[in-house]
Amino acid sequence: MFSPRPIGYARSPYQNTQQVPKGLGAKHDAEGILEILPEFETGLTDIEGFSHLIVLWVFDRAEGFELLGTPPTDNRPHGVFATRSPRRPNPIGLTVVELLRRDGTRLHVRGIDMLDGTPLLDIKPYLSGIPQEKLRRGWLAEAETRKGS
């Protein structure tokens, strides 16, 4: 395996998890900054050309993991690998953000949902999506149907 190291930190409007929009219909349009450490700045070369980025980060305020849990989007328990729960065997979070602009080591982005100060692990260009008509969303679609949303 490897020893995770932060490549930078998230600057976000959220100081605690209660402030992060969750659940059905949650909007993730908060703006924030991915502050990359100066030693990794060269790795950002040409990133401006991408409209969306995949950000991997650490759930650094989650403790332990839970294989079965009830997410805020449902009242039934689901396996951790079928949810976005923070309490995972490897506490890695994933967020797709829109890149608004780059200012040196600071990436201004929209769609941030991590807490302020969250350590960042990686940034990858977002290249393509699965066409909507080929996508099945499992229990989440069922939960939405039950709630009539």
Added chain:
Amino acid sequence: MFSPRPIGYARSPYQNTQQVPKGLGAKHDAEGILEILPEFETGLTDIEGFSHLIVLWVFDRAEGFELLGTPPTDNRPHGVFATRSPRRPNPIGLTVVELLRRDGTRLHVRGIDMLDGTPLLDIKPYLSGIPQEKLRRGWLAEAETRKGS
């Protein structure tokens, strides 16, 4: 930070990186198996309902990292965070696969691009994509245009 642990291993037709389709127009339709360790099986509950999964894994055969590198898709160097290079500060790979079926702790998937025996870190449901018309793909689109593909 945290200490990464494998949640399972990939069974793939690829024994070395030369066998993995790379570059412009590469097709990723290889089938393989995500073998999850028995201790994490409960975490797979309800995963059958999702058509696509995000798999996080370790580039366990990559050594060190390179902030600027020339990917197989271009003849110009780009920053590591604007590419999918295996030589990253945190050697975490990401693949979106199609879930064909689950057989206990074995997830049969299509679209595998990791090497046989690759340690898996996490599985998350794939929930949505960025609409094609809102997506810009930076240097990759430019490289495609130059190659006329």
